[in-house]
Amino acid sequence: MDNLIQWFSEPFQFEFMQRALWAGLAVGAVCAVLSCYLVLKGWSLMGDAISHAVLPGIVIAYALGIALPIGAFISGLTCALMSGYIKENCRVKEDTVMGIVYSGMFALGLILFTKIQTDQHLLHILFGNMLGIQDFEFIQTVTLSLIVFAIIVIFRKDFLLYCFDRSHARVVGLPVVLIHYSLLVLLSLTIVATIQAVGVIMVVAMLVAPGMTAFILTKQFAYMMWIALGVSLSAIILGILISFHIDGATSACIVLVQATFFMLALTFTKLKTRMTMLNEPSPATNTRTSH
Numbered sequence: 065m066d067n068l069i070q071w072f073s074e075p076f077q078f079e080f081m082q083r084a085l086w087a088g089l090a091v092g093a094v095c096a097v098l099s100c101y102l103v104l105k106g107w108s109l110m111g112d113a114i115s116h117a118v119l120p121g122i123v124i125a126y127a128l129g130i131a132l133p134i135g136a137f138i139s140g141l142t143c144a145l146m147s148g149y150i151k152e153n154c155r156v157k158e159d160t161v162m163g164i165v166y167s168g169m170f171a172l173g174l175i176l177f178t179k180i181q182t183d184q185h186l187l188h189i190l191f192g193n194m195l196g197i198q199d200f201e202f203i204q205t206v207t208l209s210l211i212v213f214a215i216i217v218i219f220r221k222d223f224l225l226y227c228f229d230r231s232h233a234r235v236v237g238l239p240v241v242l243i244h245y246s247l248l249v250l251l252s253l254t255i256v257a258t259i260q261a262v263g264v265i266m267v268v269a270m271l272v273a274p275g276m277t278a279f280i281l282t283k284q285f286a287y288m289m290w291i292a293l294g295v296s297l298s299a300i301i302l303g304i305l306i307s308f309h310i311d312g313a314t315s316a317c318i319v320l321v322q323a324t325f326f327m328l329a330l331t332f333t334k335l336k337t338r339m340t341m342l343n344e345p346s347p348a349t350n351t352r353t354s355h
Contacts, residue, residue, distance in 0.1 A: 075308040084194045084261075084314065087202055088300040090209035091258045091270065096296035097216050098254055099275030100289050101247065105227040110144070110248075111271035113166030115255050115264050117143030119173025127180050133204060133256045140252035143169055145245075194261040194304070194314040208257035212250050223247065224285055262315035270296070273322035277329045295325050 075081045102108055121139020125132050143165055150161045197205070216223065226233045226243045234240045251271075258267045278291035303318030310317075 071309070072305065075305055080195055081304065081308065083197060083202055085301070085304055087197055087205050087261050088194060088304060088314075088318070089297055090206045091254075091261050092274075092296040092300040093293060094209040094213040094216070094254050095258060095270040096274040096292040097213060097220075097289055098251065099271050099273070099296075100278065100285065100292050101216075101223055101227050101275075102251070102271060103275035103279050104224075104285070105247075107247075107251075108268075108272045108276075109162050110147070111251060111255070111268050113147065113162040114140040114143050114248075114252055115259070115267040115271075116166045116173075117169040118252075118255060118259065119264060120169055120176055121173075123173055123176040123180055127176075133208075136256045136259065137252055139169065140255055141249065144248040144252060193263075195307075197261060205257045205261060208253055212253050212257070215250060219246075220289075262318065266315040266319050269319040269322060273299075273319070273326055277322070277326045280333050281329050295322065299325060 076085060099111075102111055118136040118140045121135035121137070121142075122132050123135075124139075125135025128135075147162050147165050150156065150165070154161075222233075222238055222243060225236070225238060226240055226247075230240055233243070254271070255267055258270055262270055274292035274296040275288070277295045278288040281291055282288050299318050299321040303321045304314055306312070306321070307314040307317040
């Protein structure tokens, strides 16, 4: 028992581990609640698109000497607006449009990345650097996460109705266009906050895995949000602990824990469905009982 307690407590004796934990919990919470809406709306690819599309904005911001999050936010929002405009003005499906736009912007970012002389900081944007997050980045990450989390919680019913049935939301008088672009802005802000910790490559898992895990476990949205929160925060804590003890990449460990939770939830759901089917009386048994 003492060894188990030490396994959990030892990493957080260090200040950089404590800072990584709080930053991870902040981004984990906002990604969890937002992922529920993305899964319900079918926007999982949108998170992937914007997370990759921020790269050219980050590189350009670095070259101009301005704050990287500003470039990331502008680039991500540009990707979202371009996708919406193209979808509204041609017959191409939304997932195809997003694939074209985000792959093009990510390719542009890679070209700029190789041409501009940079230090290791931009590599942290790609792969994350939760354990090495600086004071300014920590404050920025936590602040953005708390702002987005609060907005989502306050307007959760409006977002839910829009994601569930856009036509019904319009009928009851909700500003569906404003809600649509508000979700895109919140998604862009969340990605800007999250890439400081887990990086561009891993952020999509943070925005999909918690909601998907909760979605297969419950059909009630309120429970779905609580389950997603539990999954995301638990994965953050376990991922940080595992990365410390095995000396591995923190963001990768967090994503692997989330993937494990998803597989466990899927297995549990399958077993529960099978047990329910086995316990149900067969039609032939019902017929004999009625006679």
